[in-house]
Amino acid sequence: MAIKAKKSPKIAKKISKTKESKEYNQRPMFKNYFDNILQTSKSYLKKEFSESEYKDLLSKLQKYKHKKPKEYVNSFNKEYSDLVKKRHQKEYKESDKKFNNFIKSNSSNIKVIWGDCLGALKKMDSESIHCMVTSPPYYNAREYSQWENINDYLDDMRTIIRESYRVLDNNRVWVFNVGDIFDNPRTKTKSVWGKQRIPLGAYFMSIFESEGFTFIDDFIWDKGEVQSQRQKNAGKPYPFYQYPLNCYEHILIFHKHRLDPIRYPCPVCGSLKVNGNTQSEVGLQSWECKNLKCSERSASNRGKRFSAKTNITQSLQRRVSNNEISKDMVNKWRRDIIKFSPVIKINSKGVNTLGHTAPFPEDIPEMAVRNFSYEGEKILDPFAGSFTSAIVAAKLKRVGVGVELGKKSFRKAILKNISNNNDLFSNKLVSEEYDLSKLKSRNLQK
Ligand SMILES: C[S@@+](CC[C@H](N)C(=O)[O-])C[C@H]1O[C@@H](n2cnc3c(N)ncnc32)[C@H](O)[C@@H]1O
Numbered sequence: 001m002a003i004k005a006k007k008s009p010k011i012a013k014k015i016s017k018t019k020e021s022k023e024y025n026q027r028p029m030f031k032n033y034f035d036n037i038l039q040t041s042k043s044y045l046k047k048e049f050s051e052s053e054y055k056d057l058l059s060k061l062q063k064y065k066h067k068k069p070k071e072y073v074n075s076f077n078k079e080y081s082d083l084v085k086k087r088h089q090k091e092y093k094e095s096d097k098k099f100n101n102f103i104k105s106n107s108s109n110i111k112v113i114w115g116d117c118l119g120a121l122k123k124m125d126s127e128s129i130h131c132m133v134t135s136p137p138y139y140n141a142r143e144y145s146q147w148e149n150i151n152d153y154l155d156d157m158r159t160i161i162r163e164s165y166r167v168l169d170n171n172r173v174w175v176f177n178v179g180d181i182f183d184n185p186r187t188k189t190k191s192v193w194g195k196q197r198i199p200l201g202a203y204f205m206s207i208f209e210s211e212g213f214t215f216i217d218d219f220i221w222d223k224g225e226v227q228s229q230r231q232k233n234a235g236k237p238y239p240f241y242q243y244p245l246n247c248y249e250h251i252l253i254f255h256k257h258r259l260d261p262i263r264y265p266c267p268v269c270g271s272l273k274v275n276g277n278t279q280s281e282v283g284l285q286s287w288e289c290k291n292l293k294c295s296e297r298s299a300s301n302r303g304k305r306f307s308a309k310t311n312i313t314q315s316l317q318r319r320v321s322n323n324e325i326s327k328d329m330v331n332k333w334r335r336d337i338i339k340f341s342p343v344i345k346i347n348s349k350g351v352n353t354l355g356h357t358a359p360f361p362e363d364i365p366e367m368a369v370r371n372f373s374y375e376g377e378k379i380l381d382p383f384a385g386s387f388t389s390a391i392v393a394a395k396l397k398r399v400g401v402g403v404e405l406g407k408k409s410f411r412k413a414i415l416k417n418i419s420n421n422n423d424l425f426s427n428k429l430v431s432e433e434y435d436l437s438k439l440k441s442r443n444l445q446k
């Protein structure tokens with residue numbers, strides 16, 4: 001039975017409590033739910049979309065016509081959101097079809113991309129990646145990263161962050177691991193006296209925010225007794241010579257909220273008869289359902305309030321066991337100071353056994369992937385290094401996409417790393433590579 005508006009708050013509350021009940025899922029609220037609900041959205045669809053887009057959407061919806069209301073609502077939401085995304089993607093003209101097909105293809109779950117990540121990002125479709133996790137090159141801390149001074153480095157990083165903002169899906173997350181370093185910023189002097197602590201974490205927070213991201217969290221990763229035992233007191237146990245060892249790194253969490261003025265369908269009834277509310281966070285438009293036949297109304301008789309973000313995060317369809325985060329995992333990341341070991345690269349003979357100078361431990365991408373994505377989604381690491389992020393993503397049934405500049409130095413080690421990780425206990429890893437300089441892809445297993 002259709003639920004009428006303006007019931008007493010008491011009744012409305014009772015009805016709203018039963019909304020997830022079996023009965024609601026099985027019995028259509030209206031005689032012909034599909035036509036009824038479409039009727040409430042028709043004028044908006046016709047105003048907002050071209051005739052061909054509208055017809056296309058209608059024909060896609062036909063196959064859901066006889067589904068139960070809840071299934072129809074979910075399917076409509078998906079088809080509509082896909083249409084909105086496609087339209088947004090069309091606005092960007094620089095993407096490369098072949099390259100995006102390589103990333104989208106189901107033939108592998110690890111995508112190894114060789115080249116500069118800025119070039120790769122520029123070829124990628126807008127909002128085509130569901131989660132990002134990375135650890136960037138640290139200014140001049142390693143042989144592979146040489147910039148004239150800290151400002152040049154930060155400028156380069158800013159350009160990459162700007163392009164990533166376009167590529168990351170809306171209302172999604174970037175987990176960014178970076179440590180503050182002890183080095184010469186080379187902005188005033190190049191002499192060894194110019195060495196100081198450079199607060200990369202703080203600089204990155206500021207860059208991310210000015211490029212549109214919202215800073216959400218900063219986990220302090222306590223690395224314990226770090227491998228470097230560099231004395232910071234020059235052997236002088238006197239005042240003004242004492243500096244601590246650098247034993248922690250930041251794991252920063254940023255959200256993307258691009259203000260999207262288009263309406264999204266009510267997650268309860270599927271209608272586009274919704275009114276804009278406030279921005280619940282800057283860049284995040286929230287909506288209120290104005291379909292009086294919608295089954296969920298608040299105690300004060302207000303329609304369902306939601307946003308494009310809550311449609312992702314509160315999707316009951318995705319709250320299934322495969323996406324459930326274990327108690328251990330929740331507990332491990334409960335505090336914003338967290339201790340786990342860094343990767344030990346150097347063996348007792350002083351030899352780097354991993355083939356890469358700066359891999360991060362699996363703990364970081366595991367948290368990013370489990371906490372901020374669903375199975376089947378695409379996880380991107382633009383500074384992939386030894387491909388830790390992509391491997392973890394694929395093991396957790398996502399698609400791991402990594403871009404790495406150092407093909408010559410790291411290719412062998414990366415391929416070995418991928419094959420070593422193909423164990424019996426996790427999802428099978430199948431990788432393919434794409435060389436941006438050669439513009440071609442091929443299967444790594446062949
Ligand atoms: C800190 S390491 C990342 C390590 C990685 N998290 C792992 O677990 O192995 C940074 C990596 O970024 C790569 N890199 C530096 N500049 C790059 C660029 N413009 N595009 C792609 N990769 C780049 C470096 O070669 C290096 O492997």
Ligand SMILES: [Zn+2]
Pocket residue numbers: 266267268269270271289290291294295304
């Ligand atoms: Zn509704």
